[in-house]
Amino acid sequence: MPIKVDTEKCTQCGNCETQCPGDLIRMDPETGYPMNAYPDDCWYCAVCEVECQFDALRMVFPTLII
Amino acid sequence: MSQTIPFETITTDLLIIGGGTAGPMAGIKAKKKNPEADVLIVDKATVKRGGSICRGMDAYNNVTIPGEATVDEYVEAVDIISDGIQDKKVNRVLAENSFQMLKDLEEWGAAAFPRNEDGSFMVQQFHPKGKFLTEMRGDIKPVMAKLCKKLGVRTMDRTMATRVLTDAQGRATGATLLNVRTGECTLCKAKTVLICTGSNGRFNLPDTGFLFGSFDCPFNAGEGLSMVYEAGGELCNMEHHIFSPMIKDFEGPGHSTFTRYGAYLINAEGERFMLNYHEKGERAPSGIRGMAMRREVVEGRGPLYYDLRHLDAETVEIIKDGLFSCERPTEKEFFQNRNIDIGKDLIELTVSGPNICGGHGLAGVKVDETARTTVPNLYAAGDVASTCMGFVGAAWVFGSLAAEDAVSRLDEIQAPEVDEADARAEFQRLLAPLHRDEGLEAKEVEYKIRRMVKPYLASPKHGGRMESALRLVRQYRGEIDQIKVQDLHGVMKANEISSILDTVEMSLQASLFRTESRWGYGHYRSDFPEKSPEWDGCRVVVRKNADTNAMETVKETVA
Structure with a gap:
């Protein structure tokens, strides 16, 4: 967390990783899918969501915010 | 670490540091003015999505x-x-050029400005007088990034600028850059440099305790303020703090939307309390409103709420459209998670701040009406610069004017000279946290710095308490030098934390120096509770003493 990836839809294109303003997302070397490598640094702007052309990713609010 | 860090050297005519709001506008205007000029934008995020308006903006405020x-x-x-502390020449230029920005953005398809049925703009009163706010929609940044590319503006994403370099005459001649993904170090020699890094979104510790749960973009950590200061430039009004009513647990901009459309601020007793503090009620200046809100809470009448229950359904829908379509649209999901219907339920508030920002407040780099700083060939525009509540208008106008000025002067500026030893030393400093065998956790050092702000620096301020805070600043300087990080993301963060501490120290020094109270809780000192005529028309300038390298403050008349 705090992103949720629908692996049925995700093409592993990496656009979310490329555009995250905080540079928080990395492609998991084991699964190939995006993950938030620095969840404590998320501004919950959801750029990752709008940059996903496949509707495959959801931003999840940090626990201290929900 | 003793080995020399390798770096590449590049050159450009105009180096734009920060590709958020002002930066892309500057790039576009520079190339339109002088297509032959080489223009480079660097951003530690991306030009497409970096900065405070990464998701757009709901209004053109000014x-x-x-x-x-x-x-x-x-x-x-x-x-x-x-309260009279503005450079009138700067704001006159802003006003004269602001409508052209609207026309440009509309023509480029970057932003839309909804019209009334008769074709007029949907303007509203946001300032104490005059109607300067118009509704705005659109995903601005991707369009601006595309236009930059089309015009031949070079961009370097994931590239953090860390120091502005100067020559023997004190002129800006470039900057040190670090790619925060690859670790590649670059010395960029530039005839002119424009700082558009935003202000410091990570100033205080939000009430949630979440370091990145901030009012303004937390990826702007005051680096531009530090870079100008280290280059010998002047900053001003650093004692001015912003306090805004914020949704409890969701600190973010855009809530002026509520009050613009007639929402009430009420206390736990259901009283519209703002009328007890200011004739304009909810629309009182932010420092007055912040003071009122804090007093209500301290005197036991909290929590406080936004109340929209008296507004008609159409108005509530307009508010929702503004809040949920751009700037911080994730707020929609936040309200859903809390089961809050903003037209029917009271919305619990917290008071955000103190915050520092040239765009929403007064604090920032001192600039003239062409966005020139006091360092030759160095410009600053956007939230990093002090234009007095300049909002996006100042970012666009002064980004434009700075860029056009810079690329018009290229023939008269000699090839930039840089002492490569300065660059080597900077890269050494920057990467040191990566090579320490042991050290302090970056997050914990940041937490300690920011937890100091509310108890020691927020209004009501007191000289004794601020002196104590300066002792803590000295302690934290030593702790920053002990930060140990695991990767390049950590290197970026360690550099940001250093700038956060710089901002805090500047604000402390300026707050101590201004021995009066002004702007409500914008700067309220319990040991100097009255506004003093001696400070009328005067601002506090913060700079580095050229001989001692110590931070110094001076009083300056502002016209």
Whole structure:
């Protein structure tokens, strides 16, 4: 967390990783899918969501915010 | 670490540091003015999505639309909210050029400005006088990034600028850059440099305790303020703090939307308390509103709420459209998670702040009406610069004017000279946290610095308490030098934390120096509780003493 990836839809294109303003997302070397490598640094702007052309990713609010 | 860090050297005519709001506008205007000029934008995020308006913006807060408002009215309005502490020349230029920005953005397809049925702009009063706010929609940044590319503006994403370099005459001649993904170090020699890094979104510790749960973009950590300071430039009004009513647990901009459309601020007793503090009620200046809100809570009448229950359904829908379509649209999901219907339920508030920002407040780099700083060939625009509540208008106008000025002067500026030893030393400093065998956790050092702000620096301020805070600043300087990080993301963060501490120290020094109270809780000192005529028309300048390298403050008349 705090992103949720629908692996049925995700093409592993990496656009979310490329555009995250905080540079928080990395492609998991084991699964190939995006993950938030620095969840404590998320501004919950959801750029990752709008940059996903496949509707495959959801931003999840940090626990201290929900 | 003793080995020399390798770096590449590149050159450009105009180096734009920061690709958020002002930066892309500057790039576009520079190339339109002088297509032959080499223009480079660097951003530690990306030009497409970096900065405070990464998701767009719901309103153009300060545009002087002919027929709706006048330039004189704008300057008068800023004079009221700044209590006379503004550079009138700067704000006159802002007002004169702001409508052209609207026309440009609309023509480029970057932003849309909804019209009334008769074709007029949907303007509203946001300032104490005059109607300078118009609704705005659109995903601005991807369009601006695309236009930059089309015009031949070079960009380097994931590239953090860390120091502005100067020559023997004190002129800006470039900057040190670090790619935060690859670790590649670059010395960029530049004839002119424009800082557009935003302000410091990570100033205080939000009430949630979440370091990145901030009002303004937390990826702007005051680096631009530090870079100008280290280059010998001057900053001003650093004692001015912003306090805004924020949704409890969701600190973010855009809530002026509520009050603009008639929402009430009420206390736990259901009383519309703002009328007890200011004739304009909820629309009082932010420092007055912040003071009122804190007093209500301290005196036991909290929590406080936004109350929209008296507004008609159409108005509530307009508010929702503004809040949920751009700027911080994730707020929609936040409200859903909390089961809050903003037209029917009371919305619990917290008071955000103190915050530092040249765009929403007064604090920032001192600039003139062409966005020139006091360092030759160095410009600053956007939230990093002090234009007095300049909002996006100042970012666009002064980004434009700085860029056009810079690329018009290229023939008269000699090839930039840089002492490569300065660059080597900077890269050594920057990467040191990566090579320490042991050290302190970056997050914990940041937490300690920011937890100091509310108890020691927020209004009501007191000289003794701020002196204590300066002792803590000295301690934290030593702790920053002990930060140990695991990767390049950590290197970026360690550099940001250093800038956060710089900002705190600047604000402490300026707050101590201004021995009066002004702007409500913008700067309220319990040991100097009255406004003093001796400070009328005067601002506090913060700079580095050239001989001692110590931070110094001076009083300056501002016209």
